[in-house]
Amino acid sequence: MAHHQLDLVRADRERWLKLYYFIRAGFSVAWVGAAFAVAPSSPVMGGALLVLYPAWDAAANFVDAFRSGGLAQNRTQALNVVVSLATTVAVLVALQMSMNRVLGIFGAWAILSGLLQLGTAIRRWRNFGAQWAMVLSGAQSALAGGFFIVQATMPAVPSIANVAGYAAVGALYFLVSAVWLTVSAWRQRAGHDRQVPLG
Template sequence: MTTTRLNPIVLAAPMSLRPANRSSLLRLYLIRGLVAVAWAAAFAKVHDPLDALAITLLVIYPLIDAVSSLIDYRTMPRDAERRITAFNAVLSTVAAIAMGAAGSFGVAAALAVFGAWAAIAGAAQLVLGLRRRGSELGKQWPMLIAGGLSFLAGISYGIRAFGDKPSLAVLSVYATGGGVFFIVQAGLLAWRSRQWRPAAN
C-alpha cells in the first residue's frame, strides 16, 4: 500500500471561486461601495447637531457592514474566510447597538465607539484580504489598503474622542474612502472576470 504525500503549499493555496460566486462578490463590493458613499453624503449634512436622525445614521452604517458580511458569508467556500466574515457580521451588529446607546451620551462617546468598531473591523478586513490575495480575486489591494486605513483611523478616532473638540465630521470622510475602495475592488474583479472567460473557454 502506497501513501501519497500532500504538498503543504497546495493545501494552503486559495480555493477557486465559481464564476457565479465571483460575480456575486463583484456585485456585493459595488453595492457596498455605493451605499457607503451615499451614507457619507447624507451624514455630512446631519451630523451636527447629534440628534435622532444623526444617531439613526450612525446605527445604520455598521448594520450595512453586518448585512454585507452575511451576504459575503453565503458565497464563501473556505471555512477560515467564513469564520472571519461571521465574526465581522456579529461585531458590526454589536457596534450598531452600541452606537445607538453611545449617541445619547454625546459626540465623544459616539466617536469612541465608532473608532473601536472601525479598528477591529479594519483588522478583520485586512486578514480577509490577505486570505483572498489570489490572482482570481484581483490581489485584493484595495481591500488590504482599506482595512489598514480603517484600523489606523479607528485608533485615531478613539484618541480624538478624548480630546478637547471631538467631531463626527471625520466619519463622512471615512465612509467615502471605504466606499471608493470597495468600488475599485469591484472594478478589479470585473476586469479579472473578463480575463478568466477566454481562459475558461
C-alpha cells in the same frame, strides 16, 4: 467533471464578489451624501445614520459570507458580523451620552473590523485577484480607528463628518476592487477567446 464544477463555483463567487463590492461602494456613497446633506440639520437623522452604518456592515458581511460558502468557511466575516452588531448596540447607547463616546466606539470598531477585513482579503487572495485594495482598506481602517480614539479623548466635540470621511475612503476602496475584478475578468475572457481556434 469535479474540476469543471469547481470552476463554476469559483466563477459564481467571483461574479457575486464584483456585485457585492459595487453594492458596498454605492451604499457608502449614499451614506456619506446623507451625512453631509441631512445630518447637520437633523440630530435625529444623524444619530440614525450612525446606528445604520455598523448595522449595514453586519448585514453585508453576513450575506457575503452566506453567498461565499457559509459562515463556517468565512470565520473572519462571521466575527465581523458579531463585532458590527455589538457596535450598533453600543453606538445606540453612546448617543444618549456624547459624540465623543460615539467616536471612540467607532474607533474601536474600525480597528477590529479593519483587521478582520484584512484577514478576509488575504484569505481570498488565493482564489480571486484584486484583493490588494481590500488589504489596503483593512489596514487603513485600523489606522483610522486609532485616530478616532485619539480624537474622542479631545475636548472638542466631534460630528458625523468625522465618520463620513472614513466612509468615503471605504467607498473608494470597494469601488476600486469592483472595477479591478471586472477588468480582470474581461481580460481573462479576451485572452481565452484569442486562444480558441476559429472554425
